Amino acid sequence: MTQVPDPADPQAPEGVDLERPNAARIYDWFLGGTANWAIDREFGERAVKTFPTIKSIAQLGRQFLGRGVEYMARQGIDQFLDLGSGVPTVGNVHEIAVSVNPDARCVYVDNEPVAVAHSQILLEREGVADRHAVIHGDLRQPGEIWPRALDTGVLDPKRPIGLIMCGVLYFVGPDEDALGIVRKYLSLVPSGSYFFASHLTLDGVKSPDEDSREAIREQYKQSSTPFHHRTREEFTEFFDGLELVKPGVTWVPEWHPDEAASRLINRIAEDPSFSGGLGAMGRKP
Template sequence: MTQAPDPEAPEGVDLDRPNAARIYDWFLGGTANWAIDREFGERAVQTFPMIKTIARAGREFLGRGVRYMAEQGIDQFLDIGSGVPTVGNVHEIATSVNPNARCVYVDNEPVAVAHSQILLERDGVADRHAVLQGDLRNPADVWPRALDTGVLDPKRPIGLIMVGVLYFVGRDEPALEIVQKYLSLLPSGSYFLSSHLTDDGVPTNDGESRDKIHKQYQQSSTPFHYRSRAEFAEFFSGLELVDPGISWVSDWHPEAGETTASARMADDPSFSGGICALGRKP
């Protein structure tokens, strides 16, 4: 049944089906979500009680990766599939290391774009950061528009971020070619930070719950797709992997920011079901 239009919803928001960006926001304790997203999230928690902790672990990896890049001298970032603003946004983490850091956020969900713009304006940093509505699948559109903001200098290294988003690119879509196109546009010395859900090497004792969650997401407007560790590694072809290479999200530089979420997975990092990596373009 189609819901009545919500006057507070940004234009273009689909409230007929739950959306991954808004569900993820709910998992993290945010408020940029609607009843249909919360109902979905509550069912997901009933099915797989640790899903909120897993969501936090993925978010914490993003923070550690951004901090690492900033400490290597990267001062401009392109965050594609940035989602709804929540604790530990890229520009906040980057500027904590380098006050002059800049970031362009890109997402195809109107709620994420609208709230990102509100956050930047509220914090008084809209002149140094920008947000665009765009689809990761279309680098020919996203890349030039990101440069048109004037925030990024294409002649200097950029930190390209695709964390928690590539698994929404269908298995019948050219995910590898899309990533390679973005990487081909980056200048030498740039970094690529990414994570992905996998069923490769995850615990089997809760396999039924994970399968139910997977099927539940197929009913949303943003179904996700698993990829193997080998498939994920292909995204980093030609890049110099930062140690420890392809790893579980809670295993990637945990010393850079140990938290409750990663601590819960200390004994079995594979429980997160999330693999990740950071690569540098020679």
């Protein structure tokens, strides 16, 4: 049976799949956003019943992104390519970067039409669409995405770029050569660029809730965006040849923690592995 939009939902942009829930829109719901539809909210509510702290884990990922962008901006990076950027919400890359350097620029890339449409609306509303851009495309096609990103005129390929793949690599399947995709992008960005990424894992997770985590993974198979865990070793391999920023590959809450850490639920604060997310940043020599 064809899924129809809830009458209370906004008009869906062209190309939006309302037959199945989508990770970008589900994540938006986890964070309290409004760029989602009934099918996404129903999925999210089931996910919360399966894994009650999933909203807190989503917030951890968003905080991690913000800390990484701020760090890169403070190192002098003033242009960013955010792959799998998702739906705009609190703490978007361009907003954080501009708070450090008013001249910072960003190109967003996502394959979810809702994310792209809302990103474009946000940039136009803020009056900054001439300095930032959004592309509808699949990050798994670097040979297509890279020239399109340059065609926006936002990025200067001769100067260091902050390459971001946060909360997205686990949607690249085990048979889709995620490592090759990352290495292709890294071969295109110039020396001095940074690569910032996160990934879900079961490797080293201490919390005794493996059944719930596996149940969530099974639930996402019902969506248009199933996800896949990778080991710490597999995630670390993405950074081969880069100069790792301290503390290296670590749990997301432990990467350059700030005052936000004190606001985390006790379980995560006491056991960072509960986040189930590894994060790291590397600099291309």
